[in-house]
Amino acid sequence: MKTVEEIRAAIEAAVPGAGVTIVPNPGPAAQHSLLLAKETAVAVAKFLHNDPELAFDFCSNVTGVDWLDKEIAEKVKVTKTVTRTVDGVEQQAEETVEETRKHVEPGHLEVVYHLYSMAKKHGPLVVRMRTGNRTDQVELPSFTPIWRGAEFQEREVFDLYGIVFTGHPDLRRILMWDEFKDHPMRKDYVEPDDFEYEPTAHDAVLKRAQEHKGKGIGNRE
């Protein structure tokens, strides 16, 4: 199989302006992936599917991943002019201080496709797409029209992560019931308070048990 770089070059040649970037995988598995832009993703996917040399005709796995807003704290050295009063006289001096600056990297939802080729028996090619943010820009193009195998899995990602796949023919909840509101696999999902007595409660469960203690249930002081 071609390397990820070669595949990227092939994509760029076939789909002008595809905007594909490589996401490296630092781990020992070294399965690097391609990050598709959502505008050109369908065209790229079609190319990957149809290209006789690549022939990724089998979409093995569709995964949703939730990346929360990340607060990144950096230590920056700042040089400042400081005014001080020394012995009653104001002096100005330059001083280098270390400051921690925080900025929030916006979170996003991500969907990862693992593509293989049954005809050529190679793979996997890891392809990902990212939403704009975690709240309102959660639409991504669906690959179900290209790989039918993504049908149930994209429904599952929609169900559990809330990524809306445009172009999916039958986008409904699949594992949770239709009336369910939230998306339970998101990292900031809050479980409904369905406390059940458990004699060996720990940590989070214990906390919940203590909250319920006033209601006459719960254990361990």
Added chain:
Amino acid sequence: MLGEGIIKGMLETAKNFAGSYVSKERLTTVQYPEEREALPEASRNFPILIYDGPEWEAGLRCVACQICEKECPPKCILIEKSADKKPDAVGKPQFYPTRFDIDIAVCMSCQICVEVCPFEAIKMDKEFELATDDRFGGLLHDRHQLAKSNEYYHQIHPVEAAEVDARLAEERAAAAAKSKAAAEAAAAKAAAAKAGAEKPAPPAGGGA
């Protein structure tokens, strides 16, 4: 010919019908409460706590390190560590669990607690007839119910228990030698004698 396969199949069932009267192979049912098959040694059900010596409370190997509590996937273990220390089987002062509960309604018999225990204190029992009509109390085993003697452990897992005993003896001997050496060294220095290590550090992991 039409019906050939059907006749072949009928002969097969007839063979099994007749065979069930002569061969054990074709009548595999074990009539459970009266007949029981011996469980293999590796068989596991729910955890028990091993104690050395005759007194269960004094001999518990558990030092309330709470590793198993943390590692337990369904979080069915509840340990409360003692404030004071008590001498263990070897005579070294150790913490001990004032409370050690396992909710066997939640326990899924995965044996991870046994694997992570550095003190060979928790092992798996073979007892499976634990049904009770009390959902909470009956299925919540406290440390007294969980405590089983080393002899019992030898009964249910003879090979494994022998290995464990050998390993423990070795460690204890090493620890004793070490503390003795330390004590001698300390005595030689004429300084205040203190025991060496707080506790022995055996390698992690179950028997291989």
Added chain:
Amino acid sequence: MSVVETKTERAEGWNRPPQPAPEGEGELLEIAMGPHHPSTHGVFRMDVVLDGERVMKLKPVFGYLHRNHEQLGETMSYLAIMPYTDRLDYFCSLSNNWGYALAVEKLAGQEAPERAQYLRVILAELTRIQNHASSIGFLLQEMGASGTPLMYAFREREKILDLFESLTGSRMMCNYMRFGGCRVGVNDAWLNATRKVVAGLPKFVDEFEALLTGNEILMARTQGVGVLKPELAVNASITGPMLRASGVDYDIRKVDRYGIYDRFQFRVPLGDHGDIYDRYMVRVLEMRESIHILEQALKDVPGGPVMDPKAKIRGFRPKPGEAYARIEAPKGELGFYVISDGSPNPYRYRVRPPSMINLTVLEDMCLGHNVADVVLIFGSVDIVLGEVDR
């Protein structure tokens, strides 16, 4: 071998296969088959629209057993997930163990020692045999055979489960494999017992085949029913015996050569029609091939440890990264995708469930057939709801 011609273009908005038109007048009958129906393998529902007894529409509904397995995995350590994988496809806990162990080994860059590799192959193939035998039994049960084939399958399965119990301590929830090896080693007594069981298996498959393969009723019921075209099978990510029954040569044991499968001689049986009978026969023939693999593997199990001495059980923290590993589980491609952020818990833990994905084409296969066929087609997919719903 046969390279399947892949469909390159599909009409826009293709969604469902063409819906058959009702014959004559009258109302269509809507039936909810399930969640408590005798042959839905657990709690599964098929919303069927019938014209007489002909299926016009079918919607699979599942999730009744959903317990958010994947999120559960994200809240606990890598090791603690292992016993939960047993509970995905509870018929094949050892294959699940292997899949997960493989993924984490890939993530952490570990290797299992030689002896452990052999053990894994032996256990996985035993699992495959018992799974295929019982899945055929269930299929026949749905065909109305009073459970006789199922009981024969269970008789053999019992022997295999006894082996599992004496090795791993549990019959079904084995929790046996670890990252970098296996939990406990085997002794010669176990290997000899396994050899004995394996030596008896061909006889069992012969008996099974004498009972079923030539049976005219079985042939009439299954041939030409629930046909799955290879193009659709590939496009819909169908894997496992179902895919091979459609004539696509794709066995991950051959393609990925994971573990030590490249050391063994075995063949991949392929069907030409893609109907229920082919699925049945492919399973039977795979059992024979598995027996063949077992015979080879049991011949020379090397000595040595079963656990990589460098592997850590407690406090296991792989470096940040991600890994996807897949194995040929008895039901199809079982994949595990793990993302690590360097903490003791995986950041993302995903199971690719073959049972669920193989259901994608359930409606396509059922349309135009009878109610009685729906039950059979569903049975021939071979699913376990524990894995579908997770």
Added chain:
Amino acid sequence: MSGMNVPATIDQIFILFTDWVAHFFPAAIRPIVGVVLGVIGIISVFPGLFALTTVFERKGLGRMQNRYGPNRVGPFGFFQPVADGIKALTKEDVVPFRADGVLHFLAPVVLLAAVFMGFAILPVGRNMVLVDMDAGLLFFFAMGASTELSVFMAGWSSRNKYSLLGAMRAVAQMISYEIPLLLSSVVVIMVAGTLSLPKIVEAQAGYTGIWPHWYVFTPWGLAAFLMFGIAATSETNRSPFDLPEGESELVAGYFTEYSGFKFAIFFIAEYLAMFSMSGIATTLFLGGWSAPLSFLNVLPSWFWFFSKVMCFIFIFIWVRGTLPRLRQDQLMNFAWKFVLPFTLLDLFVTALWRFMGEGWARWIVCSAILIAAYVAMGRVGMFRKNFAHRRYRYAE
């Protein structure tokens, strides 16, 4: 009476008993007393047999499946039906909210009545027939056909989709298989020349050496017997023709919505129908109450009748333990394209048999025609067209 020898007395013991009881009553009501006693006999013997059969069936199936079957209630589990009966009686009788209550109640009653009527003409031993009708066989089939009514009543009144589907299947199946059932018994009527069942038995009474003159030992008789067996299995909804109640598809078919004792009645009726069908088959083809070998005639006639019936039951169980069930359209195809033409041909062969007179020639000719027809129809018509043995390829 004193002139009778011991075997003959045992043979006629029930008749003698009835006569003895009846002679206490005035002559005018003696026939009525006799009939009442006969009815009591039937009502007590066959349900008793049913209870026994359920145990045997479960044990037999168990043995075929390498297990014991019920063995916990009473000695060897033989009190199992008692336990089952108590369970059925004490269970709540659920009637669906929107069901047609009257029909829902009547269906099992009608079914049981119709099934019991069939026993009236069954000769269970020498002189042991409740009503010796001239058109006994016709009466039997009429009663058998009326069970379809109650099956449909049950399915329709339950207001359950599964019940309805089951009822539709049942009616279609029973009507289709009634024709081959009748035609295969017509063969016997052609040879015996009577519709009265005791007379049919007597027509098969003789022996050649020790071998009996049963109709099943002739080519046409064997063919008709097999066809009758298939049709009877189908009529009684037994596996592999148990589609109306196919539990893997339709939950329980037309009696899905029945519980408690009504369900038990359906269950009883199914087994009673099985007994009466076996009884008729015994009468038509296996010489009714006569012994299989001439010197075995010392044993009473009713013993032989019930032994033969139990043999049938065993075959029913055996088949049930082995075969999966057919599909609705295949069942119909089988009825109309295989069983029916074959029974028609058998009619012709029987006629030929009568024409050709005594001798070996007719054995050879008739057998040849039937075997050729079976092979041709089976191989060409059924086998090649619908299914075939397959070969499989491997990828290395």
